[in-house]
Amino acid sequence: MSEKQRVSILGCGWLGLPLGRFLAGEGFAVKGSSTSEAKFAKLKEAGIEPFSIVIDENIEGDIRAFLDSDILVVNIPPKRRPDVVEHHVGQISLLIDALADSPVKHVLFVSSTSVYPSPGGEVVESDAADPDEADSPAGRALMYVEQMLHPEPGFSTTVVRFGGLIGPRRNPAEFMQRMTEIANPAHPVNFIHLDDCVRIISEIIRQGVWGETFNACAPLHPTRSELYAAAAESHGLGALPEEPSSDHRFKIVNSDKLVQKLGYQFLHPDPLAMARGGS
Numbered sequence: 001m002s003e004k005q006r007v008s009i010l011g012c013g014w015l016g017l018p019l020g021r022f023l024a025g026e027g028f029a030v031k032g033s034s035t036s037e038a039k040f041a042k043l044k045e046a047g048i049e050p051f052s053i054v055i056d057e058n059i060e061g062d063i064r065a066f067l068d069s070d071i072l073v074v075n076i077p078p079k080r081r082p083d084v085v086e087h088h089v090g091q092i093s094l095l096i097d098a099l100a101d102s103p104v105k106h107v108l109f110v111s112s113t114s115v116y117p118s119p120g121g122e123v124v125e126s127d128a129a130d131p132d133e134a135d136s137p138a139g140r141a142l143m144y145v146e147q148m149l150h151p152e153p154g155f156s157t158t159v160v161r162f163g164g165l166i167g168p169r170r171n172p173a174e175f176m177q178r179m180t181e182i183a184n185p186a187h188p189v190n191f192i193h194l195d196d197c198v199r200i201i202s203e204i205i206r207q208g209v210w211g212e213t214f215n216a217c218a219p220l221h222p223t224r225s226e227l228y229a230a231a232a233e234s235h236g237l238g239a240l241p242e243e244p245s246s247d248h249r250f251k252i253v254n255s256d257k258l259v260q261k262l263g264y265q266f267l268h269p270d271p272l273a274m275a276r277g278g279s
Contacts (some may be wrong), residue, residue: 004029007205008066008104009266010053010095011075012043015110015165019073019198021046027203031066055091059098067102072155075110078141085131088141092148100154100273106210107157108201109149113190113217114139115161118249125213146150146213156210161202163217163253164203167194172209172231172275185242187226187250190217193268204260213262217253219269231275 005028006164009016012032024030024047032043033053043050050136053061055076074095078088099107114135128134131143149157166172200216203209222230225242232239258264 002202005071005205006011006069007073008069009048009073010066010076011037011077011110012048012050013075015194016073016075016172016199017042017048017202018049018194019075022198022202024048026206028205029069031069033066034092037154039187040098045273056095057090059094063098064101067104069102069104070097071106071108072104073110073234077112077138080137080138081169084137085141085144087166088104088138089144089148092145096152098149099152099158105155106205107149107152107155109146109157109202110201110209111142111146111158111161111193112154112254113161113163113215113251114137115143115146116251116253118251119142120250122252122254123215124254125215128161132173138190145241150211158210159213160204160206161213161215161253162197163190163192163215165194165197166191166274167272170194171277172223172227172271175236176231176237178230179240180240182224184238184245184247184250186244186250187219187224188225188269189227190221190251190253191227191271193274194215195267196264200262200264203264207262214258214261215253215255215257216258217260218266218269218271218274219255220221220272221252222267222270222272227271227275230272 008031020032021029032048051066115125117133119224131140134140
């Protein structure tokens with residue numbers, strides 16, 4: 001890399017911080033935002049230039065300096081609130097306005113497989129088209145935002161729809177400690193490890209793959225019963241009772257497009273191995 005590419009990461013939390021650390025290690029000039037200045041030391045330690053940016057009814061912080069970059073990674077999930085759709089759409093509307101006065105040419109938007117309905121089978125990227133069919137209010141919010149970002153003429157957007165996140169502090173064994181039963185035990189799971197999230201985003205940036213939408217889930221899809229049994233056995237936990245359901249609404253997220261387009265090989269292809277691990 002003859003001249004450092006500049007990447008700004010909006011939201012340096014569970015995913016954004018390790019992503020920023022990895023990109024800085026790869027030679028990128030990285031800026032990262034947090035809503036808490038108490039986290040600035042961790043960002044600096046990771047090689048990230050910290051910024052305090054809050055987007056709510058307006059934008060608080062030096063957004064112009066933060067967006068003085070080539071690439072923006074948007075990693076702010078919808079907040080759990082009754083008006084989640086209106087609030088998240090409003091946040092991204094403010095961000096789009098700010099981007100118009102910036103040199104950012106490419107945006108990577110971190111989305112979720114909650115944008116899909118649950119048809120009882122496999123879903124590919126084109127199966128999410130109507131926000132009102134999404135699995136949850138947060139999924140509707142993300143689908144609306146995807147539809148806002150893609151047509152913008154001032155920058156090109158790639159969307160990555162991650163499945164359930166596994167990694168440090170997010171392991172099925174820890175999930176079990178907050179559960180009383182395993183609902184829908186026969187339903188397949190759609191998980192992805194933090195390591196793969198970081199590498200997939202970095203590969204999109206490195207290869208310059210813009211204007212795309214990708215699913216990103218581990219290629220294997222064991223059942224919820226198999227997943228939590230593996231976690232319980234490996235971590236010395238008691239098995240939870242299962243609550244079979246007649247609900248046939250589930251989905252199997254297909255990530256073949258990502259694998260083919262990026263030539264990507266998953267570091268953690270099997271959620272059962274993730275469940276048995278410690279992180």
